[in-house]
Amino acid sequence: MSKRLLLIGGNFAPELTGVGKYNGEMIGWLANNGYDCTVITSFPHYPQWKIQAPYTKSRYWYKKETGYYGHVKVYRCPQYIPARPSGGRRLLMDFSFALSASFQLLLELFRKKADFVMVVAPPFHLGLLGVLYSKLRKATFIYHVQDLQIEAARDLHMISSPALIKLLFGIERFILGRADIISSISEGMIQKIREKCGHTITSFPNWVDVRLFHPLEHKQEIKTAYGFASSDTVILYAGAIGEKQGLEAILHVAQQVRHQSHIKFLICGAGPYREKLHQQVHAQGLRNIQFRDPEPFDNFNRLLNMADVHLVIQKASAGDLVMPSKLTTILAVGGVAVVTANEHTSLYKVVTENEIGIVVPADDAGALASGILQAVTKSQEHITGNARRYALEYLSIDKIMSRMEDTIRAST
Numbered sequence: 001m002s003k004r005l006l007l008i009g010g011n012f013a014p015e016l017t018g019v020g021k022y023n024g025e026m027i028g029w030l031a032n033n034g035y036d037c038t039v040i041t042s043f044p045h046y047p048q049w050k051i052q053a054p055y056t057k058s059r060y061w062y063k064k065e066t067g068y069y070g071h072v073k074v075y076r077c078p079q080y081i082p083a084r085p086s087g088g089r090r091l092l093m094d095f096s097f098a099l100s101a102s103f104q105l106l107l108e109l110f111r112k113k114a115d116f117v118m119v120v121a122p123p124f125h126l127g128l129l130g131v132l133y134s135k136l137r138k139a140t141f142i143y144h145v146q147d148l149q150i151e152a153a154r155d156l157h158m159i160s161s162p163a164l165i166k167l168l169f170g171i172e173r174f175i176l177g178r179a180d181i182i183s184s185i186s187e188g189m190i191q192k193i194r195e196k197c198g199h200t201i202t203s204f205p206n207w208v209d210v211r212l213f214h215p216l217e218h219k220q221e222i223k224t225a226y227g228f229a230s231s232d233t234v235i236l237y238a239g240a241i242g243e244k245q246g247l248e249a250i251l252h253v254a255q256q257v258r259h260q261s262h263i264k265f266l267i268c269g270a271g272p273y274r275e276k277l278h279q280q281v282h283a284q285g286l287r288n289i290q291f292r293d294p295e296p297f298d299n300f301n302r303l304l305n306m307a308d309v310h311l312v313i314q315k316a317s318a319g320d321l322v323m324p325s326k327l328t329t330i331l332a333v334g335g336v337a338v339v340t341a342n343e344h345t346s347l348y349k350v351v352t353e354n355e356i357g358i359v360v361p362a363d364d365a366g367a368l369a370s371g372i373l374q375a376v377t378k379s380q381e382h383i384t385g386n387a388r389r390y391a392l393e394y395l396s397i398d399k400i401m402s403r404m405e406d407t408i409r410a411s412t
Contacts, residue, residue: 004036006114006133008105008126010079010097012041013068016297017239017269018325019146020046022206023120024068029401031069038114039074040104042097045081047240047294048270062104077101085272087158094123105129109136116408118142122149124168127175134180140411143179144204148189156315173197181411183404188346202407206325207397213332215388216305223306226266233263233376236307238295239326241271246315248277249340252365253372254286261288263376268292268303304333309375312339316362328395331356334388336380338371340364356387 013024027037043055043063051059058076065074079097082089108114117139119130127143134141150168153159159168176182176197183204184190190201216222220230228234237250250265257263265288267277274291281289295303304310310330324347330337337357341348351357358380360371 002034002036003116004112004114005030005038005116005118006108006139007037007039007041007118007120008101008129009039009120010042010094010123010126011046011120012039012044012074014052015044015046016294016300018046019120019122020044022146022325025207025209025397026401027072028069029397030405031072033401033405037069037072038108039068039072040101040108041074041076042079043076047242049083049085049272050081062100075104077104083272087153087160090153090158094125098123098125098129101126101129105133109133113137114139115412116140116142118144120144120146122147124149124172124175127179128171131175131178134178140180140408141178142181142183142408143175145182145184145189145193146206148192151192169196181407183407186346187349202404204404205395205400206328207400208328208332208391208395209397210332210391210395213301213304213329213391215334215384216302219305222302226303226306228264228306229262231262233308234306235263235265235309235311235372235376236268236303237266237311237313238268238300238303239324241267241269241274241277246313246340246363247273248280249313249363249365249368250289250311251277251280251284251286253369254281254289255284256365256369257373258286258288263288263372265289266292266307268295270294300329301333304329304335307335309372310335310337311368311372312337312357313368314340314362316340316342327357328391331387331395332391334384336375336383337387338368338375340368354386354390355382356390357383 007027009023011018011020011023015021027039031037043059044052060078063076068074077100079100080093082093117130117133119126130141130143133139150172154165159165173196181202182199183202184193185205190203193201223230254265278291312324312327327337339351339357339359340362341359342362348359351359358371358375360367
């Protein structure tokens with residue numbers, strides 16, 4: 001008899017990046033391995049920060065879908081999406097989704113019982129819905145933390161009120177204290193969560209489909225297809241373009257190497273910070289930086305293989321709060337990544353101990369430039385080989401989901 005799982009999360013397929021990507025792939029794996037899955041989520045909007053076609057006409061009301069992975073039921077709930085997200089607007093967005101999802105959850109209370117209710121944070125306070133369902137329907141409550149949202153909002157000065165921050169931490173402790181299984185994606189984050197609640201935290205890292213993302217030959221031909229010369233050295237940033245990423249560093253590096261005409265930068269993605277970044281590039285007259293819209297999923301493996309160097313950039317204030325999901329696909333294609341991370345972070349430890357990238361201090365444009373020049377002037381064959389092997393051994397979706405399923409089954 002199949003197990004029933006209810007997922008509550010603010011992002012889901014067909015979003016191609018971030019939490020939505022992993023939620024979609026997780027449910028796909030579970031559905032293909034005998035689970036009867038139901039999803040309560042929002043309309044796809046990330047990283048563009050606007051509802052994506054063909055959902056634009058449905059954005060103000062609820063929508064049921066049944067086409068995902070054969071038999072998965074997906075309930076999409078309306079929410080406020082700010083075109084220019086600030087700290088206050090993002091709080092309003094998260095609250096609006098939690099409110100609309102609450103009405104959908106009430107309906108689920110009167111339907112066939114789920115054995116497991118899983119909440120993926122952020123938004124962290126969706127955990128309250130998981131607590132409610134688990135108590136009323138006697139389901140196992142799984143709380144998975146993709147991002148320590150409150151710390152990120154505090155450290156990035158998105159929320160400045162000490163009283164509000166204290167209240168949010170109190171709500172989070174309430175949720176953690178009532179979860180049956182708590183999981184997160186990095187050792188640094190696991191340690192921070194453990195300090196809050198004292199519970200055992202399961203490691204559930206972000207994965208990659210190593211069959212879809214793999215090394216390709218004929219890189220020079222791929223470069224020309226993307227409009228570069230075959231002799232160009234392409235430095236790629238592919239992902240969300242937001243304030244948290246600290247992408248201004250790319251502009252500083254581009255300024256330093258502007259006389260080396262073969263070095264080109266490509267920023268591929270969308271987000272609330274993109275227009276401001278584009279204006280800065282124009283104001284500084286940087287002709288060695290190009291922008292490109294998010295790549296369709298079917299072409300993403302080619303895009304990653306085209307690049308000579310990949311940038312994984314985050315601000316020092318993010319610390320261990322975010323383990324960059326983009327790094328998994330870079331490793332899978334055997335890419336050379338220049339990663340900004342300080343010594344105390346789990347990201348620094350993973351990359352350096354396994355020799356799967358070049359690590360430079362965060363918020364240091366000079367160090368980033370040195371790391372990029374190191375990547376393009378010295379042979380990095382050991383990194384490319386190590387990266388692909390690490391992805392195969394530690395980041396395969398089948399291995400990670402199998403371990404997570406063992407944890408879920410052990411809790412029943």
